[in-house]
Amino acid sequence: MFPELPLSGAKQFTEAPLELYNAHVFIKRPIISQYDVYKRHNVVHLLAQSFLEAACTMEFLSAHPHPYLIQYHGCRFRRGYLTGIVLSRHSHDLKNYLSRGVGNIDKKAFMNALESAIHHLHLLGWAHNDLNPTNVLVDDSEASGGMPLLIDFGSARKIGSLLGTSRGTSGWIEGRIEDYTTSKKEHDIFALEKIRLWLDNPTFDE
Template sequence: MPELPITSRDNLITFCFYEGEDRSTVKLVRYLCWTSGSVHGDDTLYVGVIEGSTRPSEHSLEQINQALAQVPAERVFPPLPFPWYHTRTRVTVADDWDEEPSSDLYLKRPWMNQFLPDARPGNHQVAVWFAHEVKQLERLALSPPHPNLLRYHGCRVRNGRVTGILLDRVPGQDLCAHLNSGGTIDREPFFATLASAIDHLHNIVGLVHNDINPSNVMVGPDGAPTFIDLGAAFPEGEEMVLNVPFECWGDDPLDMDPETYYVGLEHGLPVSRRSRDIAALNHLRTWIDNPVVETTGRRRRGELAHHFIEFGNRRMEEAAARRVAMENETAKEFEVAI
């Protein structure tokens, strides 16, 4: 077994999961660690879970190293060509990108918050979804750019597998963090820009975002918003599933910190709809007037997104109740008529 790479906490990505209504009790801590090889070497992921009520600050590096296990590449990184599509997917290889940190570029890895090391060995869902995101970004790259949509520069490929997606580094903070740190927005221009970006995505690119929430809207230093994350994007009318494997869900799907996914399935059918993006924008417009921002201290963006989803779900439930009431009223009128 190769030597584990953890020599300092700087190498770690940490997710802390809580339980209880006040979310003050630690349920488990999940650690991730990426190691990058040379241009001709491997990228490697280590994942570990420490259960119990102890917090990350109480875990020693020795404990973390003991918990970490290497994840097989085939479970994380999709092979080229992608085997899950009937037609060959065009993939731009960013082979001229070096390893040096860049203020302009960001390397997105597969989203591993919900990855379980002991999940079924044959489960390649993380790799499938990473390939799906590449497919949608390639479609975006073939269309004229929009200044308020993320920019894609290709994929990092190691040993025949896609190990990362190269994107413009969007300056600023996501909308949750921006509001939580006391930032403000110029409401009408802000939402006009968001609407313009979504209209471009719908009508020029031919995709529905399907995951509009405060964590997927970046606010730049000039106050302008930029949509990020096409992991849940599909063309209009295509069947879709959540970009988190179902077996990775906990008892409460909203425990998926620091991201919370707004899918808002219409009538229970997982179908990509433009109307979902429009509804999410409307929820966002209303939510932003009362975003449940804590003024006495920082609140995790996942919690803010959590409140946004709860708000959206309440609105959907209210709309469904109104629809049922209207249907019942119509049925009564029909009975009277006959």
């Protein structure tokens, strides 16, 4: 399930500093829980492929930083394989932050910040394509004061590109998931407005 490094090797990826303690970072791995589904459809190779694509996306975004994109520290490697994507750790996504009553957010400031992150992606020629309250963390550090951090770029693609196996979340897209096949900034604009409305009366159905 771990992708083999391409011929250019680890040099094309940032190596995460070894002194980063696991308590302070989140190490993203391939989605093992989906293994049986992929195996049943004889596409297990797509798990490794999508993980490699996610690492490439984070490398690209790290060259174009934005304060409301999750901080990327690099990758972990072992014996020629990419084994982890190392990101800053934060305790709560937006849904959990509100459902557990961790704190309140300033809706106007929060949405302005989230919009600026999405606008940054669009200026780079990319779209996120899977914007929803579980893919937005809340940075409740004293310095940030409850601002958003956009995460999960598994569906992110250059605008106009075909989407892969990851393509939005039901309930947060416009139309049918079957028709959600191409990376478009309109996907993000629709989801932004839906989050804005959701914040007025958030629900937490699974």
